[in-house]
Amino acid sequence: MSLGNLSDLYRQLILDHAQHPHHRGELANANQTISLNNPTCGDVVNLSVEINDDQIKDIAFSGDGCSISQASASMMTDLVKGQSTAQAKKEIATFLEMLMGNPDEKDVDDLGDAAILATVVKFPARIKCATLAWKALEQAIGEAEKK
Template sequence: MSFNNLDTLYRQVIMDHYKNPRNKGVIEGDVLTVDMNNPTCGDRIQLQLQVEDGIVQEAKFDGEGCSISMASASMMTQAVKGKKIDDALEMSELFSKMMLGEDVDMDKLSLEDIEALQGVAKFPARIKCATLAWKAMEKGVNEE
């Protein structure tokens, strides 16, 4: 597949998550809630995680922002559901490295759609958009 076709596919994946976000909404009850924002561009997110026995049972988000931040939140909540906290944190670390343009073993990351965000590394001003939900997840589980 040529670079242009791959770039187009990745843009389509990002726009699909933006227009049809997965796990957008609210978890009722006593759950871990983290509010974060990106003051440089106005993205804001409220992330909710239901963690039991060290495993993310449920993950939802609400908020507003650019397509990259909202698509990344959608992808992140999908990726961490059912994962042990340590695995979710490792995924977040690998995702951050990917955003900084470092080589990452995608098999180890097993992020499926999240690979579509690789191109964000070429736009340093957008990295905070892509990592906002991930930083919220890290903050939440580290405070638990």
């Protein structure tokens, strides 16, 4: 497959997640809710998480934003639903490192669809868009651990 076709495939996957996001909505049983915004471009993510016994039992997001922020939130929710908070924290760290241009290829492979967002590194203004939901989850886990 040529690099051009691969780039088109990545773009299509991002657009598919943005137009048909997974786990979009609000959770009635959430015990952690975090809202973050990116004032630079107006992205808003509202994250609802049910965390019990150090496990992400359920997760959903709402809000508005660009294709990158919405796709990233969709990919993140797919990845972490059902995981332990320790595993989710590891994946958050991997994702953030990847977008800082310091990926550990072995760990990046564990990110599933979200690994394609590594291409955002080429567009520094879009990094905040891609990391917004991940930082919201990081805060939600931190709040849950305080309790």
